Amino acid sequence: MHQMTLAEIARGLADKKFSSEELTKVLLARIAQLDPQLNSFISLTEELALQQAKAADVRRANGESGALLGAPIAHKDLFCTQGIRTSCGSKMLDNFKAPYDATVVARLAAAGAVTLGKTNMDEFAMGSANESSYYGAVKNPWNLEHVPGGSSGGSAAAVAARLLPAATGTDTGGSIRQPAALTNLTGLKPTYGRVSRWGMIAYASSLDQGGPLARTAEDCAIMLQGMAGFDPQDSTSIDEPVPDYSASLNSSLQGLRIGVPKEYFSAGLDPRIAELIHNSVKELAKLGAVIKEISLPNMQHAIPAYYVIAPAEASSNLSRFDGVRFGYRCEDPKDLTDLYKRSRGEGFGAEVQRRIMVGAYALSAGYYDAYYLKAQKIRRLIKNDFMAAFNEVDIILGPTTPNPAWKLGTKNDDPVAAYLEDVYTITANLAGLPGLSMPAGFVDGLPVGVQLLAPYFQEGRLLNVAHQYQLNTDWHTRTPTGF
Ligand code: GLN
Numbered sequence: 001m002h003q004m005t006l007a008e009i010a011r012g013l014a015d016k017k018f019s020s021e022e023l024t025k026v027l028l029a030r031i032a033q034l035d036p037q038l039n040s041f042i043s044l045t046e047e048l049a050l051q052q053a054k055a056a057d058v059r060r061a062n063g064e065s066g067a068l069l070g071a072p073i074a075h076k077d078l079f080c081t082q083g084i085r086t087s088c089g090s091k092m093l094d095n096f097k098a099p100y101d102a103t104v105v106a107r108l109a110a111a112g113a114v115t116l117g118k119t120n121m122d123e124f125a126m127g128s129a130n131e132s133s134y135y136g137a138v139k140n141p142w143n144l145e146h147v148p149g150g151s152s153g154g155s156a157a158a159v160a161a162r163l164l165p166a167a168t169g170t171d172t173g174g175s176i177r178q179p180a181a182l183t184n185l186t187g188l189k190p191t192y193g194r195v196s197r198w199g200m201i202a203y204a205s206s207l208d209q210g211g212p213l214a215r216t217a218e219d220c221a222i223m224l225q226g227m228a229g230f231d232p233q234d235s236t237s238i239d240e241p242v243p244d245y246s247a248s249l250n251s252s253l254q255g256l257r258i259g260v261p262k263e264y265f266s267a268g269l270d271p272r273i274a275e276l277i278h279n280s281v282k283e284l285a286k287l288g289a290v291i292k293e294i295s296l297p298n299m300q301h302a303i304p305a306y307y308v309i310a311p312a313e314a315s316s317n318l319s320r321f322d323g324v325r326f327g328y329r330c331e332d333p334k335d336l337t338d339l340y341k342r343s344r345g346e347g348f349g350a351e352v353q354r355r356i357m358v359g360a361y362a363l364s365a366g367y368y369d370a371y372y373l374k375a376q377k378i379r380r381l382i383k384n385d386f387m388a389a390f391n392e393v394d395i396i397l398g399p400t401t402p403n404p405a406w407k408l409g410t411k412n413d414d415p416v417a418a419y420l421e422d423v424y425t426i427t428a429n430l431a432g433l434p435g436l437s438m439p440a441g442f443v444d445g446l447p448v449g450v451q452l453l454a455p456y457f458q459e460g461r462l463l464n465v466a467h468q469y470q471l472n473t474d475w476h477t478r479t480p481t482g483f
Helices: 006-014 020-038 046-061 103-110 153-160 177-183 217-227 271-286 299-320 336-347 350-363 368-389 415-420 426-431 459-472
Strands: 041-044 072-076 114-119 166-170 186-189 210-214 257-261 290-294 395-399 435-443 446-453
Touching: 006 020, 006 217, 020 041, 020 046, 020 072, 020 114, 020 153, 041 153, 046 114, 072 103, 072 153, 103 114, 103 217, 114 153, 153 166, 153 177, 153 210, 166 217, 177 186, 177 435, 177 446, 186 217, 186 459, 210 217, 217 435, 217 459, 257 271, 271 290, 271 395, 271 435, 271 446, 271 459, 299 350, 299 368, 299 415, 299 426, 350 368, 368 426, 395 459, 435 459, 446 459
Parallel strands: 072 114, 072 166, 257 290, 257 395
Antiparallel strands: 041 114, 166 210, 186 210, 186 435, 395 446, 435 446
């Protein structure tokens, strides 16, 4: 049962082969048995799950249908869930029970999805390895000594280990696509503004975007359908109709123009990954795509620009965690200053503190022009590069990450080494474009992802290309041993 995709579950439920309650019980038992090896959940919501499953079964018995009705999922622990701990992977919010549901949570629940729990993540979504969580590191089911990627590492590990078919994630600089690549999943970061950020605890507001992690493009289409759409509560949500993502999966790729940026194949890329990416290009060419070499000349400036902008926004967003209004408060403060200092010093982990300091520095009076403003100018150049490229091609293709999953603990003393792993993913966030990662093969038994980028609001095109690729390859069907 646990091997089923969302699409298969929907068919099984419609054909009355099993009930949502039965399936939910099977998956909860599987989580209890296997998750101790992975640490992919921060909180389990068994009671809520069984209640939602029973309600979904009643709705189906009353004639309702829908791909998500009775489908078990989980939420990254930065989506607010009413009455349930929403920790953001931080000691700061260890005691925080959200007073309301995030729009994404509410929409998926209304569609009948069943919430099994809240997944582990890098603290405040800062990281690419899921090692900065207050609740401990998450392990990669493909090799328990390796990281699953981050910051949505708990969602990725849980779905990859077949503990559940799909989960939500968020992507500020790659946190959906990168863990998807490192665990053999399909992950989609939508266009900025496509999915509501209301109730999603902010890291860097101009970059953050929620999206799905699942095993197939077909399942990502189902999840995105449940998540996307205008939300008046989010001022950056865009009022643009939501297409039927499942309807366009089977369009032909004949004549589709795929651009492969020459800058992607530089010295930093593992040559074995480069070879797998070239294989995926050949596969898509067989399906009728036309391949073109393109250039993204400003790509080399993306990491420095991102690691000024993201911390700058984070330093401002995280100022609300002051030990007064909610969250962690230190013991016996001497005075107000001591309360602020110790609450923040004790509540935030090392990586979060580093980002707050970098961000506050870049925004400070003497340095704003030199760092923050400069980074914003680079951001525009990067966007312009993409706009020029999309005049020539329909899709941009490349690796999702320069290396496969690294060993736990090996990049902890060198934050810059970890930042460099984001080189292929952060440009989509800086430009606000949609991006998808899908399985493309293995290196030393560890999964490798290929990334597709498309123009604004062309999530359907990404899902279509990925689905056609998955009909003709079987990388995405491989299961990690032991799961
Ligand atoms: N690794 C990047 C960072 O640490 C991206 C994280 C994310 O997308 N949330 O900022």
